[in-house]
Amino acid sequence: MPLSEFSLIENYFSKLTPERRDVSLGIGDDCALLCCPAGKEIAVSIDTLVEGIHFFPDVSPKALGYKALAVNLSDLAAMGAEPAWFTLALTLPEQNPAWLEAFTEGLALAAKPAKIQLVGGDTTRGPLTISIQVHGLVDKGRALRRDGASAGDRIYVSGTLGDAGASLKKRLENWSPEPLDEADWQYLQQRLEYPIPRYRLAQQILEYASSAIDISDGLLADLGHILERSQQGAKISPAKLPLSSALKKLSSEFAIPLALGSGDDYELCFTVPEKNIEVLEQHGLDIHCIGEITEGDGLILLDETGKEMNIDARKGYDHFGT
């Protein structure tokens, strides 16, 4: 790492994240040195954001810094891992102190509540690209994986779905349905730009859930990953999907496809064996049962009477998924 890089990271980044006792050596050498406590496994994930692909060129650098870390923290949440350390590879077209300060502010906004420390990085010149790798800790053999769902398990999601997708649809299609007011749009944009990674919730469901994933690509696509890995099917009831008060103002013709198919909410989708449901439900968590794992490999949508939807009724939803 040449001096200029090191100074850049040192100046803007190194003091903005919490200092952890399990970091023997942080930024400034060839490597960071980290201690993994006995009995823990390390969960590792890397995600890249590229300008024009994952974010609009005019996004605020603060929101970008926040989201770049938040989406990685969401991957840790999906495994039930507690955030510990991260590294940042930042490619920048130019040195812009104001941009870097705002970006760092956003990064710190996501890092502080997660108690995650920046332990290394690399800055290079080039088209704006942000790669973040996160490390989390989870008790050995206890991580939530995609392949643990069994027939009969209930399917849950956290929070509300479709909010980020609605904001994105407004931006991309100039979509502006009548019932939504300025406050609704502000809320939806907040959901898109500042998603809340569910790592705390993940700790609370860890002992009850059989599988989990975070919803980054849309419920149908992400639940599909659980089904594929677990070699199971599922039936879900679109009418049971949790919607924000903003999305409840829309007709279900708009709201349901958004909740089923749009990504970027970073809520959790997870499965719970029947024997764990009663005690899980007693915790009063912001989670909602939307269906059940079945034998086979199909994903069936049920109408409000509990009957399988026919092809025509599904058609409007499916193109949002996968």
Added chain:
Amino acid sequence: MPLSEFSLIENYFSKLTPERRDVSLGIGDDCALLCCPAGKEIAVSIDTLVEGIHFFPDVSPKALGYKALAVNLSDLAAMGAEPAWFTLALTLPEQNPAWLEAFTEGLALAAKPAKIQLVGGDTTRGPLTISIQVHGLVDKGRALRRDGASAGDRIYVSGTLGDAGASLKKRLENWSPEPLDEADWQYLQQRLEYPIPRYRLAQQILEYASSAIDISDGLLADLGHILERSQQGAKISPAKLPLSSALKKLSSEFAIPLALGSGDDYELCFTVPEKNIEVLEQHGLDIHCIGEITEGDGLILLDETGKEMNIDARKGYDHFGT
């Protein structure tokens, strides 16, 4: 990770690196799960290569794949850590199977001898950018750091210096001095494109060395990092710098500045307390003593009679550094 990404990584990458028993879960979930053995620390480093900045657009994808991992393995070597796991964030302008196959071949060429496993990744569309994060293992408290050098320690380098720099100079300046023939240029290009990370050598010097760094930016710059972190000075003898038979054909007016100032050789520079020298030297390693750590903060160059070089004599060297 959407399905398309996953398939890309699964198809090209997942089977090409060694499988390790300390990987509980590899590619294909939200995170990989890794086990750190008791008594070990984890050394972590991330490096990004951007087209047009770190490599020429016409570089062979095989060489690129090799070097992208090799330069990261070199960071592990600098800490004395044994390679264990890596992740790859790859941004590609297009899906090009032939390119990907060659890139992967190069990656595997670096990964196999290092016994390092690819455990996760992310592929995105955009300008060609490669970020690799490596993880290594080292006994707790035993890593080689930049801040461990003391006055009186001898300064060593491995291998030969300036080779990659000579190849780069030819390419950038159309430089082609008389004494070098085609075989020399092939050798020098090999040194630039396929640097050998010194992680095995690092294991052999680990118990004798007091500090280390890998030479990525040039000896003067990288030794400078050791001096800065250790708050020491140094005197070195340019005449003692190890040169390849190709560089020995050049006049010292060309060879010495290359060996002092050019980067990309990825050899190690390390310091050894006097009491360890005799036993270290008995190992018959490819290492060369080039000077000594001193009190103070200057880096002094000595001429062949052991006298400090004057400003004019140094001037020709210095602009290659930092």
